[in-house]
Each structure stands twice: as C-alpha cells, then as structure tokens.
Amino acid sequence: MRSALTVGLLLCTFSLWAAGTEQQNEQLEARYRALTSELRCLVCQNESIADSHADLAKDLRNQVRAMMEQGKSDREIMEYLTARYGDFVRFRPPFKPVTAALWFGPFVLMALGGGLLMVYMARRRKRVSNAPLSSSEQEKLATLLHRTENEGKG
Amino acid sequence: MKARYLVPLGIFAVLVGLLWAGLYLNPREVPSPLIDKPAPEFTLPRLDDPAAQIARKDLLGQVTLLNVWASWCAACREEHPLLVELARTGQVPIYGLNYKDTREDALRWLNGLGNPYTASAFDEQGNVGIDYGVYGVPETYVIDRAGVIRYKVIGPLTEDNLENTVLPLIRKLQG
Numbered sequence: 095m096r097s098a099l100t101v102g103l104l105l106c107t108f109s110l111w112a113a114g115t116e117q118q119n120e121q122l123e124a125r126y127r128a129l130t131s132e133l134r135c136l137v138c139q140n141e142s143i144a145d146s147h148a149d150l151a152k153d154l155r156n157q158v159r160a161m162m163e164q165g166k167s168d169r170e171i172m173e174y175l176t177a178r179y180g181d182f183v184r185f186r187p188p189f190k191p192v193t194a195a196l197w198f199g200p201f202v203l204m205a206l207g208g209g210l211l212m213v214y215m216a217r218r219r220k221r222v223s224n225a226p227l228s229s230s231e232q233e234k235l236a237t238l239l240h241r242t243e244n245e246g247k248g
Numbered sequence: 249m250k251a252r253y254l255v256p257l258g259i260f261a262v263l264v265g266l267l268w269a270g271l272y273l274n275p276r277e278v279p280s281p282l283i284d285k286p287a288p289e290f291t292l293p294r295l296d297d298p299a300a301q302i303a304r305k306d307l308l309g310q311v312t313l314l315n316v317w318a319s320w321c322a323a324c325r326e327e328h329p330l331l332v333e334l335a336r337t338g339q340v341p342i343y344g345l346n347y348k349d350t351r352e353d354a355l356r357w358l359n360g361l362g363n364p365y366t367a368s369a370f371d372e373q374g375n376v377g378i379d380y381g382v383y384g385v386p387e388t389y390v391i392d393r394a395g396v397i398r399y400k401v402i403g404p405l406t407e408d409n410l411e412n413t414v415l416p417l418i419r420k421l422q423g
Contacts, residue, residue, distance in 0.1 A: 153374050177281060178379060179278070179281070179383065
C-alpha cells in the first residue's frame with residue numbers, strides 16, 4: 095500500500111516536472127525563433143539566419159541555441175553578435191547618431207511633403223476665393239445665367 | 249523659366265547622384281566593428297601539427313597579416329599567388345586561419361599551391377571565425393604590434409588593394 099502510494103506520488107511529480115520542462119522548451123523555442131528571425135545572415139543579406147541555408151547561418155543558429163541553453167538573455171546574445179558582425183546583423187538597427195537618418199528620414203520627408211502640400215492648398219484657396227471677376231467675365235456669367243434661366247422656362 | 253520649376257529638376261538630379269553612387273558601393277563590404285579593437289583571443293591547433301598550438305600571443309610584437317582561408321573557397325585560390333609572392337618578399341609575416349576545412353584538403357592545397365604562411369591555425373568548427381566576425385572567406389586582417397586589428401579586407405586580396413591600401417598601412421605601422 096505504502097509503496098503504491100510512493101509510486102503514485104513519484105509518477106505525479108514526474109509528470110508535473112515533464113510538463114514543466116515541456117513548457118519551458120516551448121518558451122525557449124519561441125524565443126529562439128523570434129531572435130533568429132531578427133538576425134540578418136551576412137552571406138545572403140536579405141535572409142534572416144532563421145531562414146538561410148548558408149553554412150554561417152547554421153553556425154550562428156547553433157551559437158544562439160547554445161547561448162540560450164547557457165541561460166543568456168536575448169540582449170546578451172544580440173550584443174555578442176553585434177560585437178562581432180556589427181549593427182548590420184540586426185534587421186532593426188539600434189538608434190544611434192549614425193542611424194538617425196534611417197529612423198527619422200521617412201518622417202522628415204513626410205512632414206516636408208505635407209507642409210508643402212498645405213502651403214500650396216492655402217495659396218490656391220486664397221487665389222480662388224479672393225479673385226474678383228473681371229468685367230468680361232461678369233458679362234460671360236450674366237449671359238450664361240440668362241441662358242439657363244430661359245432654358246428652364248422653355 | 250521660373251526658378252520654382254528648377255526645384256523638381258534639382259531633386260531629381262540629387263536622386264540620380266545618390267543612385268549613381270550606390271551603383272559603385274559593394275553591399276558585401278560591411279564595416280567590421282572590430283577595427284581598432286584588440287584582436288579576439290584564440291588558441292587553436294596548428295594545421296600542420298595537431299599536437300602544437302598557435303594562439304593570439306604568437307602574433308604579438310610584430311605587424312602581421314591574418315588571412316582567413318579554406319581549400320573549398322574559390323576566391324582564396326584567386327588571391328593565393330599574391331600571398332605566396334608577398335611571403336617571398338618577407339615584408340610581413342602572414343598567419344593563416346584555416347576556416348571550416350579538413351586537415352587533409354588544406355594540407356594538400358598548401359603542398360600543391362605553395363605555403364605562404366608562417367603558420368596556419370586550424371579552425372575546424374569555425375568558432376574563432378565567428379569571434380573574428382568572418383562571413384565571407386577570404387578575409388585578411390592587418391594586426392599591429394600590440395595585437396589591435398587595424399584593417400580588414402573582405403574578399404580576395406588584389407594587386408590593387410594590396411599595393412594601395414594594405415602594404416602602405418603595414419609600412420606605416422612598422423615604421
């Protein structure tokens with residue numbers, strides 16, 4: 095009876111432990127996938143090291159996995175790789191003075207374009223609303239109005 | 249013609265200029281973060297003698313070239329005669345980092361094509377290669393007396409980059 099209880103308890107503990115590690119493994123796997131898709135393969139530059147079949151990508155994947163198993167954080171792994179391969183390995187480069195144009199350029203261009211558009215619209219509106227009709231234009235308008243009135247009657 | 253009509257033309261000219269310059273940039277030449285940093289530590293077996301070791305400290309005290317090569321690398325074959333010639337002149341000791349190769353193939357290559365290297369380290373797994381940020385063999389590092397990386401050539405050495413960049417830098421560092 096007692097031994098059955100022990101075995102039962104052991105089984106319970108074991109299954110709990112197994113479930114725990116499985117969950118941990120899943121988390122690790124998700125982290126691994128996220129991190130390796132953030133890293134550029136330097137051999138085939140528009141592929142991430144998660145997707146690339148290049149030999150170097152394989153080595154770097156193994157390196158990332160090994161570092162994760164050692165309990166290194168994502169940041170530590172990123173730092174390890176940028177120290178060796180530069181910011182270029184990151185698909186999302188960090189914000190620095192040299193990358194400022196990269197981060198802000200599109201917004202600056204958009205603001206510039208928007209500003210120009212607004213100035214243009216404002217000028218155009220002024221031109222359209224404030225211009226008085228010349229005498230010949232008045233005459234033309236009068237004829238047109240007259241004609242539509244007549245047409246309406248007819 | 250009003251000046252404002254010249255504005256789009258000006259923008260277009262700038263764009264053409266930028267794209268034109270872009271045509272002559274090599275996207276494979278990624279600036280290495282290791283320039284002006286101490287060369288990473290390594291200790292590896294020698295290619296020609298698995299029992300002997302070669303380490304970073306063996307390079308210190310003199311200006312050296314560290315050439316990353318492999319027998320499977322086609323561009324290495326292209327630059328090899330230049331290395332052999334450079335070694336013959338004795339201007340600078342050339343160390344080799346044999347990267348992800350097999351000992352047999354690498355030794356056969358050296359026997360067949362000549363061995364310009366003072367010594368070659370055997371990096372079978374490519375771990376030292378990762379520490380040096382190697383991504384496109386061949387690569388050549390200029391390392392000064394104190395063990396600091398001063399320059400890196402990505403891709404094969406050519407008469408052009410050797411004569412105009414690498415050798416002048418070596419002479420400056422030696423002088």
